[in-house]
Structure formats: structure tokens, C-alpha cells
Amino acid sequence: MASNTTDAAGHAAEAASASGMPQLDFSSWGNQIFWLLITLVVIYFVLSRIALPRIAAVLAERQGTITNDIAAAEELKAKAVEAEEAYNKALVDAKAEAARIVAETKAEIQADLNAATEKADAEIAAKAAESEKAIAEIRAGALESIKDVANATTAELVSTLGGKAEDADVAKAVDAQMKG
Amino acid sequence: MEGQLAHIGAGIAGLGTGIAALGVGNVAANFLAGALRNPSAAASQTATLFIGIAFAEALGIFSFLVALLLMFAV
Amino acid sequence: MASEAHGAEQGGLEFHPMDQFLVKPLFGGDHIGLFTITNVTLWMALAVIAVVAMMVVGTRRRAIIPSRGQSIGELAYGFIYKMVEDVAGKDAVKFFPYIMTLFMFIVMANFLGLLPMSFTTTSHFAVTIGLALLVFVTVTVVGFVKNGAAFLGLFWVSSAPLALRPILAIIEVISYFVRPVSHSIRLAGNVMAGHAVIKVFAGFAAIAVVSPVSIVAITAMYGLEVLVAFIQAYVFTILTCVYLKDALHPSH
Numbered sequence: 479m480a481s482n483t484t485d486a487a488g489h490a491a492e493a494a495s496a497s498g499m500p501q502l503d504f505s506s507w508g509n510q511i512f513w514l515l516i517t518l519v520v521i522y523f524v525l526s527r528i529a530l531p532r533i534a535a536v537l538a539e540r541q542g543t544i545t546n547d548i549a550a551a552e553e554l555k556a557k558a559v560e561a562e563e564a565y566n567k568a569l570v571d572a573k574a575e576a577a578r579i580v581a582e583t584k585a586e587i588q589a590d591l592n593a594a595t596e597k598a599d600a601e602i603a604a605k606a607a608e609s610e611k612a613i614a615e616i617r618a619g620a621l622e623s624i625k626d627v628a629n630a631t632t633a634e635l636v637s638t639l640g641g642k643a644e645d646a647d648v649a650k651a652v653d654a655q656m657k658g
Numbered sequence: 659m660e661g662q663l664a665h666i667g668a669g670i671a672g673l674g675t676g677i678a679a680l681g682v683g684n685v686a687a688n689f690l691a692g693a694l695r696n697p698s699a700a701a702s703q704t705a706t707l708f709i710g711i712a713f714a715e716a717l718g719i720f721s722f723l724v725a726l727l728l729m730f731a732v
Numbered sequence: 733m734a735s736e737a738h739g740a741e742q743g744g745l746e747f748h749p750m751d752q753f754l755v756k757p758l759f760g761g762d763h764i765g766l767f768t769i770t771n772v773t774l775w776m777a778l779a780v781i782a783v784v785a786m787m788v789v790g791t792r793r794r795a796i797i798p799s800r801g802q803s804i805g806e807l808a809y810g811f812i813y814k815m816v817e818d819v820a821g822k823d824a825v826k827f828f829p830y831i832m833t834l835f836m837f838i839v840m841a842n843f844l845g846l847l848p849m850s851f852t853t854t855s856h857f858a859v860t861i862g863l864a865l866l867v868f869v870t871v872t873v874v875g876f877v878k879n880g881a882a883f884l885g886l887f888w889v890s891s892a893p894l895a896l897r898p899i900l901a902i903i904e905v906i907s908y909f910v911r912p913v914s915h916s917i918r919l920a921g922n923v924m925a926g927h928a929v930i931k932v933f934a935g936f937a938a939i940a941v942v943s944p945v946s947i948v949a950i951t952a953m954y955g956l957e958v959l960v961a962f963i964q965a966y967v968f969t970i971l972t973c974v975y976l977k978d979a980l981h982p983s984h
Binding site for chain 1: 750753754755764765766767768770772773776777779780783784787788791794795796798802805806809810828829830832833834836837853855856857858859862863866920924
């Protein structure tokens, strides 16, 4: 019985040392710390030799790419602004050119018109003068014919009435009469 | 008898974890009160919050550890 | 009496909640020597593989437009890099691979530990004290190499009244040497506590009446543990950064 209990107690002690609180089982500490150091050294070398430089490079590259892209975008934006300015300038130029052409054309047309008007005026004047001349001629012609008719009529009248009509006297008389 | 006393002691030591919980709650509550007054500064102080919580928590863990020692190691 | 109570407790639970933390040799034998390949070795190796998969295999294409795997690697890189820069200062960037190593190991070990039937290396004080001592030694050495004896100014609070300074110096020295203790126990304690609680609930799941409750509780604890796994890695890393800042700029 006694030996039984001591046996049980011995087992319990064994169990306590093993499973009571394994953290306080100092016999395994050396082993754990040894493997811990190896683990840490391995992780340290993996990280500092491979992983961290790689990630740093990737991050730097990404930062560079982003910066470049932003710079490129800025450049494109500047170009767009430039293009817009050029476009606006072209528009203003074109407007000015158009206005100039309009004014020129207007002036030309005006000049043509003036010339044509002048020409027409001159022609009209010439025609009018011609017509006047013709009218004057006709009128003169008409007077002459009237004179002739009057002379003839007068001479006839005079001769009919028994007078002796001298042509010169008749003409003189008719002229005097016509002048009225 | 001694083992039973050790268990009673473990129970008393376990109270410490509850008291540490009060401390942690106090830290978090005061942080929240401050953060609501000045939300813009809250984000920069979360590290301080965690350090404060860690210090308060550590003492509770100590008492938990004492309880464990009394339970299993003594 | 005591052993009876212990036996009753053993009978109540199907398994002991601390069994999951046992260090066992993988290839038979009982003796754990310095170089024995144990489950610690296995899960640390898996952590290394996970880190390699995430940081090396995921980024192998070096794409300008990252794939999902590469985004995760870049996210982790940016997260820790920003933390080092913000907390420890610009001149601490040369310690970035070191801090990244700590973070990646802890976060991977924590998450691997959340797999069912797995072994959580970071729940062991041996591992976390190893990590914390590594940080402590690094910080102390860097402090003395960088600042020489001026590093001791860290303990001499020049903004305090002169009479108080020696007392404060003692307190500062004690708090400085307590750093690795709290640094390591915080991580191991958090991880171990969560896993032990899950196991306790899992033990209750064998009792038919409470098993639905305990399964819901396991699920909830598991969600909390996922959060804790990340936050504790974050906290460990950020405290490393804070200590490093003290070493690089010891003036208060």
C-alpha cells in the first residue's frame, strides 16, 4: 500500500514535471533556445538577403514608375494646354484673316462698283449728250425744213397773191417771223 | 491540505487578471474619449494606445502566471 | 487528500490543459538534449517556411502591380518599416531587418499555434525569454556603442528635482532590468493563457450538458486568440522599437 502510494506519488511527480507546466521544465530550455536561435538566424538571412531588398526594390520601382507616370501626365497636360493655346491662336488668326479678307473683298467690290457706276454715269452722260446732239440736230433739221417749207409756202403765197417774191426777201421775212 | 491552499491562492491570484481587465478598459475608454474629442489626432496615437494596453495587460498576465504556478508547479 | 483531489480533477477533464505545451522528441526516445529534433523544431521550421512563403515566394514576380501574395508581403514590410521609422526614429532604419525578423517569427509562430493539434513555440518562456534577452542585449550594446557612458543618462532623470534623482535612478535601473521579464512573460503569458483556456473549454465539451456552451465559448476564444496572436506580435515589436529609441536617443 505504502509502496503503491509512493509509486503513485512518484508518477504524479513525474507527470507534474512533465505535464504540470511544461514551460517550467528547464531540461528542454537549452534545446528550445538552440532551435530558436537557428530559426531566427535563418529568418534573418532570408529576410535581409532576399526578401527585404526585393520588396524595397519593388516599392522603389513602383514609386519611380508612379513618379514617371505623373511626370508624363504633367507633360501631356502641358502639351494639351499648348495645343489648346495654339488652337486658340489659330482661331484668332483665322478670324482676323477672315475679317481682313471680308474687308478687302468689300473694298474691292466697292471699288468695282464705283468704277462701274462711274463708267455707267459716263456712258449715260455720253449717251445723253449724243441724244441731246441728235435732238439738237433733229431740231435744227426740223427748223431748216420748217424754214424751207415756210419759204416755199411764203413764196407760193406771195406769187399766188400776185406779188413778185424775191427769194432773199422771203427768207428774210420768214427768219424774222420765226424768231418771233 | 497544502495543495488545496495552493488552489485557493491560485483563485485569489486569478482575481488579478480581472483587475488588470479594469485597467485595460480604463486605457481604452480614455483613449476613445480623447479620440472623440480630437479625432484627427487619434490615428497617430494608436501605437501609444497599444503600448499602454500592453503594459496594463502584462500585470494581469503576471497574476495569471502566479495562478498557473500555484496550480501546476507548487 | 491532495492526490485524491488531483485525481478527481484529472477524471473531470478528458485531458490536461497543459498537455499541449509538452516538448516531445519527434523521433522516439525520452531524452531531450541540446540538438534533439523535437516538435519545437518542427513548428519553428514551419514558421520559417511560412515566412519564406510569404516574403520570398509571394514576391518572386517583383510585379509593379502586385498580386495578392505580393501585396501581403509589401503590407508587412510597410507596416514594420513605418513602425520602426515612427517609433524608433529615422536612424533606427538599419535595425529594420532585425525587427522584421522578430515580428515575422512571432506572428507566424502565433498563427501556426492556432492550428488545431499544433504546438505553439511562443507559448514557451524559453523561447520568449530568448527573444527578449536578444532584444535586451542588442539594445544595451547599441546604447553603449552609440552613446558611450552618456547612455547612463537614461537612468538620470535630469528634469526631476535633484534630491529625487538618485531614487528615480534606482527605479529606472530596476525598470530597465525588468524590461526583458515583462517583455517575454507578456507574450508567452498571453499566448499560453488563451490556449489553456481553449483547452479547458474543450475539456468541458466532453460533458454532454455543457458541450454546446463550451463549443460556442471555444469559438469565441478562438476569435479572440486570432486577435491576440497579432496584437502580441505587434506589441512585442513596438516595445522593441521603443527600447531601441531609448538606446539611440537616451536623453529623457
